Amino acid sequence: MRILLVNGSPRRAAANSRIFLDSLRARLGEGHDYRLVETMAGEAAIEDLDADFLVLAFPLYNNCLHSRLLAWLLSYETLLQSARASGKTRGKVGMIAVANSGCPDGGVQNRIALEIVADFCERTGVEWRGGLGVGSGEMTGLLKRAPEGMPLKRPVSRALDEIASRVVNGAAPPGEIFAAYLFPWPLFRFAAHAEWKRRARANGLGPRELRARPFASR
Amino acid sequence: MKVFFLYDEDEPDRRAAGSALAAWAEKKGHELESACASGPMLKPCLGCFGCWLKTPGRCVIPGDRGAALAEAFVRPDLVVLGGATPYGCFALPIKAAIERSLPIQLPFFWRFRGQVHHVPRYERLPRIVSAGFGEASEAEDAIHLELVRAMCDCRAVPRQKRSFRFRGDGEALASWLEEAAAS
Numbered sequence: 001m002r003i004l005l006v007n008g009s010p011r012r013a014a015a016n017s018r019i020f021l022d023s024l025r026a027r028l029g030e031g032h033d034y035r036l037v038e039t040m041a042g043e044a045a046i047e048d049l050d051a052d053f054l055v056l057a058f059p060l061y062n063n064c065l066h067s068r069l070l071a072w073l074l075s076y077e078t079l080l081q082s083a084r085a086s087g088k089t090r091g092k093v094g095m096i097a098v099a100n101s102g103c104p105d106g107g108v109q110n111r112i113a114l115e116i117v118a119d120f121c122e123r124t125g126v127e128w129r130g131g132l133g134v135g136s137g138e139m140t141g142l143l144k145r146a147p148e149g150m151p152l153k154r155p156v157s158r159a160l161d162e163i164a165s166r167v168v169n170g171a172a173p174p175g176e177i178f179a180a181y182l183f184p185w186p187l188f189r190f191a192a193h194a195e196w197k198r199r200a201r202a203n204g205l206g207p208r209e210l211r212a213r214p215f216a217s218r
Numbered sequence: 219m220k221v222f223f224l225y226d227e228d229e230p231d232r233r234a235a236g237s238a239l240a241a242w243a244e245k246k247g248h249e250l251e252s253a254c255a256s257g258p259m260l261k262p263c264l265g266c267f268g269c270w271l272k273t274p275g276r277c278v279i280p281g282d283r284g285a286a287l288a289e290a291f292v293r294p295d296l297v298v299l300g301g302a303t304p305y306g307c308f309a310l311p312i313k314a315a316i317e318r319s320l321p322i323q324l325p326f327f328w329r330f331r332g333q334v335h336h337v338p339r340y341e342r343l344p345r346i347v348s349a350g351f352g353e354a355s356e357a358e359d360a361i362h363l364e365l366v367r368a369m370c371d372c373r374a375v376p377r378q379k380r381s382f383r384f385r386g387d388g389e390a391l392a393s394w395l396e397e398a399a400a401s
Contacts, residue, residue: 010265040262059265063368064307067314068262074304103327103334112306112368115361119305122357185334189327196325200271211324212274213340215292 003028003167004051005036008058008069012038016140017057020098020160024055027164039068043075049083050090053167054126056097056117059137064113073120080124094127096163100137104188107133107178114176129166132159135180136188143181155179219399222294222344223252224287226301226309231351231384235300238388242395253290255301255311260284260318269321275339277321284318291319292340296399299348299366300384306361308348316369323372335372343373347398349391350383359383 005025009015025034037048058069065073083089097117099110110133121128134140134156143150148157159179200210223239225232236252243250261279268278277285291297301309308316322343323336348366350359359381367377382394 010262015265061263062313062316062320063365063372064313066262066265067310067317070304070307070313071310074310105334109333109368112361112365115364116305116307119355119358119361123305185329193326196270199267200274203272205271205274210270210274211339214275215289216340 001052001167002033002035002050003053003055004048005034006039006054006056006069006072007036008039008056008066008072010040010066010068011059012040015059016100016137017059017098019140019144020057020100020134021055023160024057024096024098024164024167027161028167037072039066039072044072044079046079046083048076049079052091052093054093054095055167056095058097058099058113060099060101060110060113063109064116073117077120077124092127094129094167095121096129096166097131098134098160098163099131100134100140102136102138104136104180104183104185106180107135109133109135110178111176129170130163131176132163133176133178134159135178136183138192139181139183152182154182156181219246219248219296220294221248221250221296221298222290223250223298223300224255224290224312224315225252225299226254226311226351227256228254229351231386232300234386234388235349235351235384235391238391239298239395241388242392246399251290251294253287255287255309255315257311258282260287260311260314262314263317263320267325270325275321277318279318284315287315288319288321291316291346292322292343294344296395297344297346298395298398299346300351301348302352303348303350303354303358303362306354306358306365308362308365330374331371333371335374338372338374343375345375345398346370346373347378347382347395349394350381354383 005021009017099113101109114131118128156179159177301312326337328337363381370377
């Protein structure tokens with residue numbers, strides 16, 4: 001199968017989305033022909049239509065997709081329409097997507113973004129095999145080398161197993177999957193806030209400066 | 219009340235909506251500012267967090283209107299977005315502008331309306347509503363309304379009550395805005 005891995009993150013190689021794409025590739029095995037595209041590099045290209053399957057991974061941006069990923073989807077649709085009009089397309093194309101949000105909440109905040117991707121499939125005739133919404137996504141990099149069975153990581157590992165199986169086995173059962181790393185909210189909040197403050201201190205900024213309001217005079 | 223109308227393309231129906239909005243604002247004594255989000259394409263947000271950790275509250279990407287648009291998402295009382303809604307999302311120019319408004323939030327988290335969000339940087343942000351233009355399915359209108367409501371939650375402002383698609387009727391637009399302004 002020709003599989004197009006689509007990284008919808010502006011952070012490119014440094015993105016958690018790339019880790020998800022690598023994880024899915026490891027699950028699917030090397031018996032496929034993979035190609036990676038970065039949506040920050042530009043719109044969809046004609047060779048992207050050659051793929052049998054699209055695997056999207058992207059961070060949640062204002063509750064939906066990053067604008068460069070949206071641009072890529074719109075351009076893919078335009079290319080597909082042109083190709084169909086000239087009778088050049090091949091068989092059915094399938095798609096799964098992994099969205100990740102920085103907030104915990106079990107990944108459900110990704111629901112709208114996955115609905116948008118599902119609507120793209122509805123519009124284009126690409127077969128939607130479902131999406132995975134991951135919460136506390138910023139922990140992905142920290143846990144990259146941790147064993148898949150580690151309790152903290154296990155809910156996301158299992159969800160990745162499930163969504164990867166849909167590439168080969170189809171979309172049963174339909175619907176989206178949501179999962180997050182097992183990290184209690186109070187602890188998550190404490191650790192995240194401490195990390196933001198640490199990174200700001202490294203730039204010479206104190207807690208008060210971090211909360212600056214440059215447009216406050218309204 | 220200060221109203222900011224940000225639309226996606228300089229098309230006849232957007233201009234018609236702008237005229238209806240101007241008439242409504244004048245009648246009600248509101249101050250209206252309008253801007254077209256298209257033109258020189260905004261540089262995309264890089265996810266660098268510079269607006270949180272290097273120049274708090276200001277985008278670090280130079281050379282375009284992104285920083286000015288971020289300010290326009292803070293100063294008014296009501297922001298009206300108008301544009302196409304591909305797949306239920308925002309039109310590209312509007313989406314890019316929204317992304318560049320990341321500095322209006324803090325990196326810190328809080329729980330609001332039952333979900334975890336980033337804390338708004340300002341005590342009060344403008345209400346925000348979105349009107350669709352062009353054709354869309356019912357499902358896309360429903361997705362778009364959900365999306366705008368989620369954005370309202372992120373900004374801790376009242377949620378948009380109902381979906382609206384502009385079909386040339388200025389009075390319907392005024393009535394919908396009246397509802398939004400009254401919430």
